[in-house]
Amino acid sequence: MSFRARSVAWLLAAGLLAGCSGLKSYPDTAPRNLIVRTEASSGSVLSKTRVSVHIHEVDASCRTTYLGTVQLGDPTVEIGLPQERASYLVFNFHSSSFLGGTSGSINYETLLRPRGGYTYDAVARYRDGIYLVEIRESGARGKPGPELARRGLADCNRRS
Amino acid sequence: MALPIARTLAAATVLLSGCVTQHPQNAEEFRKMAPGAFLVKVETHEINRSMRQIGETFNRRAPECLNMRVRTTSQAPGSYQVIVSLYKPTVVVSGERAELHLQRHHEAGVMRVTKEPEGGYYLMVADAYPVDAKRSRLQIIGPSKGYDVIWRAILGWASGKDLGCPDLTKTG
Numbered sequence: 549m550s551f552r553a554r555s556v557a558w559l560l561a562a563g564l565l566a567g568c569s570g571l572k573s574y575p576d577t578a579p580r581n582l583i584v585r586t587e588a589s590s591g592s593v594l595s596k597t598r599v600s601v602h603i604h605e606v607d608a609s610c611r612t613t614y615l616g617t618v619q620l621g622d623p624t625v626e627i628g629l630p631q632e633r634a635s636y637l638v639f640n641f642h643s644s645s646f647l648g649g650t651s652g653s654i655n656y657e658t659l660l661r662p663r664g665g666y667t668y669d670a671v672a673r674y675r676d677g678i679y680l681v682e683i684r685e686s687g688a689r690g691k692p693g694p695e696l697a698r699r700g701l702a703d704c705n706r707r708s
Numbered sequence: 709m710a711l712p713i714a715r716t717l718a719a720a721t722v723l724l725s726g727c728v729t730q731h732p733q734n735a736e737e738f739r740k741m742a743p744g745a746f747l748v749k750v751e752t753h754e755i756n757r758s759m760r761q762i763g764e765t766f767n768r769r770a771p772e773c774l775n776m777r778v779r780t781t782s783q784a785p786g787s788y789q790v791i792v793s794l795y796k797p798t799v800v801v802s803g804e805r806a807e808l809h810l811q812r813h814h815e816a817g818v819m820r821v822t823k824e825p826e827g828g829y830y831l832m833v834a835d836a837y838p839v840d841a842k843r844s845r846l847q848i849i850g851p852s853k854g855y856d857v858i859w860r861a862i863l864g865w866a867s868g869k870d871l872g873c874p875d876l877t878k879t880g
Contacts, residue, residue: 654875678870
Protein backbone atom coordinates (compact mmCIF):
# COMPACT_ATOMS: atom_id res chain seq x y z
CA MET A 549 0.00 0.00 0.00
CA SER A 550 1.36 3.43 -0.87
CA PHE A 551 2.09 6.05 1.79
CA ARG A 552 -0.78 8.17 0.50
CA ALA A 553 -3.23 5.25 0.63
CA ARG A 554 -2.08 4.35 4.14
CA SER A 555 -2.51 7.95 5.27
CA VAL A 556 -6.03 8.06 3.88
CA ALA A 557 -6.85 4.74 5.58
CA TRP A 558 -5.52 6.00 8.93
CA LEU A 559 -7.46 9.25 8.64
CA LEU A 560 -10.62 7.34 7.74
CA ALA A 561 -10.16 4.97 10.70
CA ALA A 562 -9.47 7.86 13.07
CA GLY A 563 -12.54 9.70 11.78
CA LEU A 564 -14.72 6.64 12.24
CA LEU A 565 -13.40 6.02 15.73
CA ALA A 566 -13.92 9.65 16.72
CA GLY A 567 -17.49 9.45 15.42
CA CYS A 568 -18.21 6.18 17.24
CA SER A 569 -16.87 7.29 20.61
CA GLY A 570 -19.45 10.06 20.88
CA LEU A 571 -16.73 12.49 21.92
CA LYS A 572 -16.08 15.75 20.14
CA SER A 573 -13.56 18.51 20.53
CA TYR A 574 -14.60 21.33 22.82
CA PRO A 575 -15.25 24.49 20.78
CA ASP A 576 -12.68 26.50 22.68
CA THR A 577 -13.71 30.02 21.66
CA ALA A 578 -14.04 31.90 24.97
CA PRO A 579 -11.05 33.79 26.44
CA ARG A 580 -8.73 31.34 28.15
CA ASN A 581 -9.49 31.39 31.86
CA LEU A 582 -8.80 27.82 32.98
CA ILE A 583 -5.21 26.62 33.04
CA VAL A 584 -4.89 22.89 33.63
CA ARG A 585 -1.59 21.39 34.66
CA THR A 586 -1.58 17.65 34.18
CA GLU A 587 0.71 14.99 35.55
CA ALA A 588 -0.08 11.41 34.62
CA SER A 589 1.93 8.36 35.42
CA SER A 590 0.37 4.93 35.51
CA GLY A 591 3.23 3.55 37.59
CA SER A 592 3.90 0.75 35.13
CA VAL A 593 5.58 0.48 31.75
CA LEU A 594 2.86 -1.98 30.76
CA SER A 595 0.01 0.48 31.10
CA LYS A 596 -0.81 4.06 30.32
CA THR A 597 -3.16 6.68 31.68
CA ARG A 598 -4.83 9.34 29.57
CA VAL A 599 -6.42 12.39 31.09
CA SER A 600 -9.17 14.48 29.52
CA VAL A 601 -11.86 16.87 30.62
CA HIS A 602 -15.40 16.73 29.30
CA ILE A 603 -17.10 20.12 29.44
CA HIS A 604 -20.85 20.56 29.82
CA GLU A 605 -22.84 23.75 29.96
CA VAL A 606 -25.45 24.01 32.71
CA ASP A 607 -28.75 25.79 32.18
CA ALA A 608 -30.89 27.59 34.76
CA SER A 609 -32.71 24.34 35.53
CA CYS A 610 -29.38 22.63 36.23
CA ARG A 611 -29.63 20.51 33.10
CA THR A 612 -26.34 19.75 31.41
CA THR A 613 -25.48 19.74 27.73
CA TYR A 614 -22.23 18.17 26.59
CA LEU A 615 -20.15 20.69 24.67
CA GLY A 616 -16.97 18.76 24.01
CA THR A 617 -13.79 17.26 25.35
CA VAL A 618 -10.27 18.60 25.77
CA GLN A 619 -7.47 16.03 25.85
CA LEU A 620 -5.00 16.91 28.59
CA GLY A 621 -2.02 15.34 26.89
CA ASP A 622 0.30 18.31 27.34
CA PRO A 623 1.68 19.35 30.72
CA THR A 624 -0.25 22.63 30.51
CA VAL A 625 -3.46 23.25 28.60
CA GLU A 626 -5.44 26.49 28.56
CA ILE A 627 -9.20 26.35 28.12
CA GLY A 628 -11.80 29.08 27.69
CA LEU A 629 -14.94 28.66 29.79
CA PRO A 630 -17.90 31.04 29.59
CA GLN A 631 -17.76 33.70 32.32
CA GLU A 632 -20.49 34.06 34.93
CA ARG A 633 -22.11 30.83 33.78
CA ALA A 634 -21.76 27.43 35.33
CA SER A 635 -19.81 24.77 33.50
CA TYR A 636 -19.78 21.18 34.61
CA LEU A 637 -16.30 19.73 34.29
CA VAL A 638 -15.75 16.00 34.20
CA PHE A 639 -12.08 15.10 34.51
CA ASN A 640 -11.56 11.60 33.20
CA PHE A 641 -8.60 9.37 34.02
CA HIS A 642 -8.55 6.42 31.65
CA SER A 643 -6.09 3.62 32.26
CA SER A 644 -5.40 0.72 29.96
CA SER A 645 -2.87 -2.06 30.02
CA PHE A 646 -1.01 -3.21 26.95
CA LEU A 647 -0.99 -6.91 27.82
CA GLY A 648 -3.95 -7.87 29.96
CA GLY A 649 -6.65 -6.23 27.85
CA THR A 650 -7.96 -4.47 30.94
CA SER A 651 -9.09 -0.88 31.06
CA GLY A 652 -10.87 1.39 33.46
CA SER A 653 -12.02 4.97 33.77
CA ILE A 654 -12.56 7.08 36.80
CA ASN A 655 -14.13 10.55 36.81
CA TYR A 656 -13.90 13.63 38.99
CA GLU A 657 -16.81 15.99 38.40
CA THR A 658 -17.26 19.54 39.62
CA LEU A 659 -19.14 22.69 38.78
CA LEU A 660 -17.22 25.85 38.04
CA ARG A 661 -18.71 29.29 37.52
CA PRO A 662 -15.78 31.46 36.35
CA ARG A 663 -15.93 35.08 37.41
CA GLY A 664 -14.99 37.82 34.97
CA GLY A 665 -11.39 38.99 35.36
CA TYR A 666 -10.31 35.85 37.17
CA THR A 667 -8.35 32.86 36.00
CA TYR A 668 -8.53 29.37 37.41
CA ASP A 669 -5.55 27.11 37.99
CA ALA A 670 -6.31 23.43 37.99
CA VAL A 671 -4.08 20.48 38.73
CA ALA A 672 -5.11 17.09 37.40
CA ARG A 673 -2.74 14.51 38.77
CA TYR A 674 -2.68 10.74 38.43
CA ARG A 675 0.21 8.95 40.04
CA ASP A 676 0.36 5.20 40.42
CA GLY A 677 -3.35 4.71 41.05
CA ILE A 678 -3.96 7.85 43.12
CA TYR A 679 -5.64 10.82 41.46
CA LEU A 680 -6.27 14.38 42.52
CA VAL A 681 -7.98 17.38 41.00
CA GLU A 682 -7.55 20.80 42.60
CA ILE A 683 -8.88 24.10 41.27
CA ARG A 684 -7.88 27.49 42.61
CA GLU A 685 -9.06 30.96 41.65
CA SER A 686 -6.50 33.63 40.83
CA GLY A 687 -7.34 37.30 41.05
CA ALA A 688 -5.98 40.19 39.04
CA ARG A 689 -2.60 39.95 40.81
CA GLY A 690 -2.35 36.34 39.74
CA LYS A 691 -1.91 35.00 43.24
CA PRO A 692 -3.71 31.66 43.57
CA GLY A 693 -6.37 31.61 46.25
CA PRO A 694 -7.52 28.70 48.37
CA GLU A 695 -8.66 25.49 46.75
CA LEU A 696 -12.24 25.70 45.52
CA ALA A 697 -14.60 23.20 47.09
CA ARG A 698 -15.88 20.50 44.82
CA ARG A 699 -19.49 21.19 43.83
CA GLY A 700 -21.94 18.70 42.43
CA LEU A 701 -24.90 19.39 40.17
CA ALA A 702 -27.11 19.59 43.26
CA ASP A 703 -25.27 22.83 44.11
CA CYS A 704 -25.76 24.40 40.71
CA ASN A 705 -28.11 27.15 41.86
CA ARG A 706 -25.84 28.24 44.68
CA ARG A 707 -23.92 31.33 43.63
CA SER A 708 -20.70 30.87 45.59
CA MET B 709 -2.96 -20.87 29.61
CA ALA B 710 -4.74 -18.58 31.97
CA LEU B 711 -8.37 -19.39 32.65
CA PRO B 712 -10.80 -16.73 31.52
CA ILE B 713 -11.60 -14.41 34.39
CA ALA B 714 -15.29 -15.35 34.58
CA ARG B 715 -14.45 -19.03 35.05
CA THR B 716 -11.70 -18.22 37.53
CA LEU B 717 -14.08 -16.09 39.60
CA ALA B 718 -16.77 -18.77 39.47
CA ALA B 719 -14.27 -21.41 40.61
CA ALA B 720 -13.00 -19.15 43.38
CA THR B 721 -16.57 -18.43 44.48
CA VAL B 722 -17.37 -22.14 44.71
CA LEU B 723 -14.18 -22.81 46.62
CA LEU B 724 -14.76 -19.90 48.97
CA SER B 725 -18.37 -20.89 49.55
CA GLY B 726 -17.05 -24.16 50.91
CA CYS B 727 -14.79 -22.31 53.36
CA VAL B 728 -16.75 -19.22 54.34
CA THR B 729 -20.09 -19.71 55.96
CA GLN B 730 -20.63 -16.20 57.25
CA HIS B 731 -19.29 -12.75 56.47
CA PRO B 732 -19.07 -9.98 59.07
CA GLN B 733 -22.35 -8.09 59.25
CA ASN B 734 -20.93 -4.93 60.84
CA ALA B 735 -17.61 -3.20 61.45
CA GLU B 736 -17.16 -4.68 64.91
CA GLU B 737 -17.62 -8.22 63.57
CA PHE B 738 -15.13 -7.40 60.83
CA ARG B 739 -12.55 -6.27 63.41
CA LYS B 740 -12.96 -9.57 65.23
CA MET B 741 -13.30 -11.98 62.30
CA ALA B 742 -11.00 -10.57 59.63
CA PRO B 743 -7.56 -10.67 61.33
CA GLY B 744 -6.09 -14.10 60.72
CA ALA B 745 -8.41 -14.82 57.80
CA PHE B 746 -7.01 -15.86 54.44
CA LEU B 747 -5.69 -12.90 52.37
CA VAL B 748 -6.42 -10.38 55.13
CA LYS B 749 -3.76 -8.27 56.81
CA VAL B 750 -3.65 -5.86 59.70
CA GLU B 751 -1.30 -2.88 59.65
CA THR B 752 -0.60 -0.42 62.42
CA HIS B 753 1.01 2.97 61.84
CA GLU B 754 1.93 5.80 64.14
CA ILE B 755 0.71 9.09 62.70
CA ASN B 756 1.93 12.53 63.72
CA ARG B 757 -1.56 14.04 63.69
CA SER B 758 -4.30 14.10 66.25
CA MET B 759 -7.20 11.70 66.08
CA ARG B 760 -9.52 14.67 65.53
CA GLN B 761 -7.51 15.84 62.49
CA ILE B 762 -7.54 12.34 61.04
CA GLY B 763 -11.28 12.10 61.58
CA GLU B 764 -11.78 15.44 59.81
CA THR B 765 -9.76 14.26 56.84
CA PHE B 766 -11.65 10.97 56.70
CA ASN B 767 -14.91 12.94 56.78
CA ARG B 768 -13.75 15.19 53.94
CA ARG B 769 -12.10 12.66 51.66
CA ALA B 770 -13.93 9.37 52.15
CA PRO B 771 -17.35 10.44 50.79
CA GLU B 772 -15.72 12.23 47.86
CA CYS B 773 -13.28 9.48 46.95
CA LEU B 774 -14.95 6.24 47.97
CA ASN B 775 -18.67 6.76 47.47
CA MET B 776 -18.57 5.42 43.94
CA ARG B 777 -19.94 3.04 41.40
CA VAL B 778 -17.09 1.47 39.44
CA ARG B 779 -17.34 -0.50 36.23
CA THR B 780 -14.36 -2.55 35.16
CA THR B 781 -13.97 -4.66 32.07
CA SER B 782 -11.51 -7.42 31.35
CA GLN B 783 -10.96 -9.02 28.03
CA ALA B 784 -9.10 -12.15 27.15
CA PRO B 785 -9.38 -14.50 24.19
CA GLY B 786 -12.80 -16.10 24.52
CA SER B 787 -14.02 -14.05 27.48
CA TYR B 788 -15.34 -10.61 28.32
CA GLN B 789 -16.00 -9.77 31.96
CA VAL B 790 -17.86 -6.74 33.29
CA ILE B 791 -17.98 -6.10 37.02
CA VAL B 792 -20.00 -3.25 38.52
CA SER B 793 -19.12 -2.46 42.13
CA LEU B 794 -20.76 0.03 44.44
CA TYR B 795 -18.48 1.27 47.24
CA LYS B 796 -19.89 2.76 50.42
CA PRO B 797 -17.71 4.51 53.00
CA THR B 798 -18.85 5.30 56.53
CA VAL B 799 -16.97 7.60 58.90
CA VAL B 800 -17.67 7.54 62.63
CA VAL B 801 -15.78 9.89 64.94
CA SER B 802 -16.16 9.54 68.69
CA GLY B 803 -14.05 10.49 71.68
CA GLU B 804 -12.47 7.05 71.56
CA ARG B 805 -11.50 6.73 67.91
CA ALA B 806 -12.03 7.88 64.33
CA GLU B 807 -13.30 5.04 62.14
CA LEU B 808 -13.50 4.60 58.40
CA HIS B 809 -15.44 1.58 57.15
CA LEU B 810 -15.53 0.63 53.49
CA GLN B 811 -18.15 -1.71 52.09
CA ARG B 812 -18.55 -3.02 48.57
CA HIS B 813 -21.61 -4.36 46.84
CA HIS B 814 -21.29 -6.03 43.45
CA GLU B 815 -24.18 -4.99 41.25
CA ALA B 816 -23.09 -7.20 38.39
CA GLY B 817 -20.47 -9.76 37.50
CA VAL B 818 -19.92 -11.48 40.87
CA MET B 819 -22.03 -14.10 42.68
CA ARG B 820 -22.99 -13.70 46.34
CA VAL B 821 -22.57 -16.85 48.38
CA THR B 822 -23.24 -15.64 51.92
CA LYS B 823 -25.57 -13.13 53.51
CA GLU B 824 -24.51 -9.61 52.54
CA PRO B 825 -24.91 -6.80 55.05
CA GLU B 826 -26.81 -3.69 53.99
CA GLY B 827 -24.42 -1.56 51.92
CA GLY B 828 -22.25 -4.48 50.87
CA TYR B 829 -19.57 -6.75 52.28
CA TYR B 830 -17.04 -5.11 54.57
CA LEU B 831 -13.79 -4.63 52.69
CA MET B 832 -11.68 -2.50 55.02
CA VAL B 833 -11.87 -0.88 58.43
CA ALA B 834 -9.42 1.83 59.50
CA ASP B 835 -9.39 3.05 63.10
CA ALA B 836 -7.37 5.95 64.47
CA TYR B 837 -6.82 5.94 68.25
CA PRO B 838 -5.29 8.84 70.17
CA VAL B 839 -1.76 8.29 71.48
CA ASP B 840 -1.47 11.82 72.83
CA ALA B 841 -2.74 15.26 71.82
CA LYS B 842 -0.68 15.31 68.62
CA ARG B 843 -0.19 11.67 67.69
CA SER B 844 -2.42 8.75 66.80
CA ARG B 845 -2.19 5.04 66.16
CA LEU B 846 -3.84 3.98 62.92
CA GLN B 847 -4.93 0.39 62.50
CA ILE B 848 -6.11 -0.78 59.09
CA ILE B 849 -7.66 -4.18 58.45
CA GLY B 850 -8.22 -5.19 54.86
CA PRO B 851 -7.31 -7.41 51.94
CA SER B 852 -3.63 -8.23 51.66
CA LYS B 853 -3.62 -8.27 47.86
CA GLY B 854 -5.22 -6.22 45.13
CA TYR B 855 -6.24 -3.16 47.13
CA ASP B 856 -2.95 -1.35 47.45
CA VAL B 857 -4.37 1.93 46.11
CA ILE B 858 -6.96 2.11 48.90
CA TRP B 859 -4.37 1.31 51.59
CA ARG B 860 -2.10 4.07 50.24
CA ALA B 861 -4.96 6.56 49.98
CA ILE B 862 -6.12 5.96 53.58
CA LEU B 863 -2.55 6.33 54.83
CA GLY B 864 -2.16 9.52 52.79
CA TRP B 865 -5.34 10.98 54.29
CA ALA B 866 -4.40 9.98 57.82
CA SER B 867 -0.92 11.48 57.54
CA GLY B 868 -2.24 14.49 55.61
CA LYS B 869 0.57 14.06 53.11
CA ASP B 870 -1.52 13.04 50.10
CA LEU B 871 -5.20 13.83 49.77
CA GLY B 872 -5.63 12.09 46.43
CA CYS B 873 -8.35 9.55 45.74
CA PRO B 874 -7.68 5.91 44.96
CA ASP B 875 -8.48 4.77 41.46
CA LEU B 876 -10.99 2.09 42.38
CA THR B 877 -10.74 0.53 38.94
CA LYS B 878 -7.30 -0.63 40.07
CA THR B 879 -8.64 -2.90 42.79
CA GLY B 880 -9.50 -6.56 43.00
